[in-house]
Amino acid sequence: MNKKWSKVKWSLALVTILLLSAVVHGCASTSDDPDSAGDLVVVSWGGEYQDAQKIAIFEPFQEQTGINVIDLSPVDYAKLKAMVESGRVEWDVVELEDSFYYTAVKEGLIEPLDYSIIDTTGIDPQYVEEYGVASIIGSGGIAYNTESFPAGKHPQSWADVWNVNEFPGVRGMTKLPIFTLEAALLADGVTQDGLYPIDVERALTKLDEIKDHIVWWEAAAHGIQLLVDKEIDLGFVYTGRVLDARDKGAPVEFVWNQGICGTNLWVIPKGAPNKENAMKFINFALLPENQAGVSIRFPYAPSNEKAFEFIPDNVANDLATNPDHWNKMIRIDAEWWGENWDHVYEQFIAWLME
Amino acid sequence: MKNLLTCFNLKSRFPLKNHFSLDTFFNQHFYMILLIPSVLFLAVFFAYPLIRIASMSFFDPSFTLKHYIHLITTPIYTRTIFNTFYISISITIITLFMSYPVAYMLTEVRDRTRNVLLLFILLPFWVSILIRTFAWIVLLQRYGVVNTILLDLGVIDTPLSLMYTRFSVIIGMTHILLPLMILPLYGVMKGIDKSYLRASYSLGASPYRTFLSVFFPLSLPGVAAGSSLVFIISLGFFITPALLGSPREMMISMLIDMQVRQFLNWGFASALAMILLLATIAIFLAYRRVLGIERMFGG
Numbered sequence: 240m241n242k243k244w245s246k247v248k249w250s251l252a253l254v255t256i257l258l259l260s261a262v263v264h265g266c267a268s269t270s271d272d273p274d275s276a277g278d279l280v281v282v283s284w285g286g287e288y289q290d291a292q293k294i295a296i297f298e299p300f301q302e303q304t305g306i307n308v309i310d311l312s313p314v315d316y317a318k319l320k321a322m323v324e325s326g327r328v329e330w331d332v333v334e335l336e337d338s339f340y341y342t343a344v345k346e347g348l349i350e351p352l353d354y355s356i357i358d359t360t361g362i363d364p365q366y367v368e369e370y371g372v373a374s375i376i377g378s379g380g381i382a383y384n385t386e387s388f389p390a391g392k393h394p395q396s397w398a399d400v401w402n403v404n405e406f407p408g409v410r411g412m413t414k415l416p417i418f419t420l421e422a423a424l425l426a427d428g429v430t431q432d433g434l435y436p437i438d439v440e441r442a443l444t445k446l447d448e449i450k451d452h453i454v455w456w457e458a459a460a461h462g463i464q465l466l467v468d469k470e471i472d473l474g475f476v477y478t479g480r481v482l483d484a485r486d487k488g489a490p491v492e493f494v495w496n497q498g499i500c501g502t503n504l505w506v507i508p509k510g511a512p513n514k515e516n517a518m519k520f521i522n523f524a525l526l527p528e529n530q531a532g533v534s535i536r537f538p539y540a541p542s543n544e545k546a547f548e549f550i551p552d553n554v555a556n557d558l559a560t561n562p563d564h565w566n567k568m569i570r571i572d573a574e575w576w577g578e579n580w581d582h583v584y585e586q587f588i589a590w591l592m593e
Numbered sequence: 594m595k596n597l598l599t600c601f602n603l604k605s606r607f608p609l610k611n612h613f614s615l616d617t618f619f620n621q622h623f624y625m626i627l628l629i630p631s632v633l634f635l636a637v638f639f640a641y642p643l644i645r646i647a648s649m650s651f652f653d654p655s656f657t658l659k660h661y662i663h664l665i666t667t668p669i670y671t672r673t674i675f676n677t678f679y680i681s682i683s684i685t686i687i688t689l690f691m692s693y694p695v696a697y698m699l700t701e702v703r704d705r706t707r708n709v710l711l712l713f714i715l716l717p718f719w720v721s722i723l724i725r726t727f728a729w730i731v732l733l734q735r736y737g738v739v740n741t742i743l744l745d746l747g748v749i750d751t752p753l754s755l756m757y758t759r760f761s762v763i764i765g766m767t768h769i770l771l772p773l774m775i776l777p778l779y780g781v782m783k784g785i786d787k788s789y790l791r792a793s794y795s796l797g798a799s800p801y802r803t804f805l806s807v808f809f810p811l812s813l814p815g816v817a818a819g820s821s822l823v824f825i826i827s828l829g830f831f832i833t834p835a836l837l838g839s840p841r842e843m844m845i846s847m848l849i850d851m852q853v854r855q856f857l858n859w860g861f862a863s864a865l866a867m868i869l870l871l872a873t874i875a876i877f878l879a880y881r882r883v884l885g886i887e888r889m890f891g892g
Contacts, residue, residue, distance in 0.1 A: 248623055251627065252626045255627050255629065255630060259630045259633070315854070316854065316855070317853050317854045317855075317857055320857050342857070346857070414840070454756075469735065469736055584856065591841075592672065592673070592676075592840055592841055
């Protein structure tokens, strides 16, 4: 009896130790190999937008240079910070929002761009920064469901959105202070000049008026989905998403008046493995034909003015930089947001929870 | 082993007290080798990250209590913590009241029926939480199932706003956590000898009295196990309150998420996480003191 049990014991121990070593060995050998020279990892915002970028920029770049382009999504700021701080950076090029750009610079997360490789002719100097260069000029603004508001009786300004009597229904707003506070101040009669620095108290008081009618969305795709499903009747949604949904047949429409513009920037994370390739990529991405290729497929405006030579008129009508629209829209002060994001966001969250 | 010991004459060189013998110790506690994989796994993937998070909350970069001070002095954070506890306690009580009769019924029915009923309880348990949460969204949203039915029946004129309220959060979380209350309750209840109840009746007690004096006290370990499980899990719950609730229903988990992903303030997020951990440990210790550790595992 003892002998048999002894055999069982020892064989169990042997099995355990074998399993253990297999696991350890497995873990060791599945560690990723770093990107070999001749690769590039690009990270953008996913969905239809990134599909457009793939066709217009990523694939042509790969064909032309032979560099293997791997594109990922979505951009995750926490991930970026984790990578840079731990020294194991896997991303080479990232598309950041302008409001985060200043935080990224402050925290030392991105590399300065080499403008001897990156050619910025055609790009307005205001879009060229030390650590990043604008990729697209996007916007968001008033969008509404055409089934809730028949033609002619739709909201045309933020003041209208705040008017619950004439325009009844559920409003959708982004669960961030950026865009939301601007919308509130615009509804309160403030113009671009008086917008910054933002009077947060005034904006929150104005928001109190419709707070009970607001549904808050976080992801861009969620916002447009709510509008299409009529879970919200009107509110703030990103332009590109609305127009894209409209072109695909959804009963939604965008109001250019009092739209709010911001830019996205191409940046290179500090310590990126393929910096040279990254610089070449950004240079390629800024070329007019390539920017036009994106704008044709997804309605965001290019940062390179020369791109308009390649964009047909009917598409140009839908872009924010079109003079018809540009003058009606207001621009985000990304620098102000970069400096004040933290405490304004806390104030906003505190207000949200009341 | 025996050879080693006799070879080096260890036994006579180092006479051990209480007749402790390495040989018998090894023979009796052999199972410890089998524990090595699990212990290593837990050490690397659980203990180490936990220590990292604790150190992140206290060292930023040098020793500081600023995160904890910020936490205690800012009203929204204390309000969120209070909110979280309030919602978790409500859910625990509601789940308890809903599960108790179900668990009792499970002990009374025939085996075949019981297997079918257990299947109904366990199947949703195995479906992903995210999918179940989305199912509630489909049911409760403005033009979702509930509203459309009521609208078509003419009961209401405009859709009820069921989503993004405390109601929707509590319903969603209760639905998801019910099996976790039913199963421990059932586990303890089926061990209660029904002859005690019969004895109570035979001594003249009413069913009501029997329940209060005999059945309920015997089921308390199950109540303790189920409630502590449900409560601790609801404290840390993220997906359901995030999707079904409005910002007014913000819970600690959502705050931590915001601090990690949008504020990138990991020191503060770690402090929040430590508070959550401390609360959990405190509850665990309270249960241990009041009811004894064996009882928590149905002993």
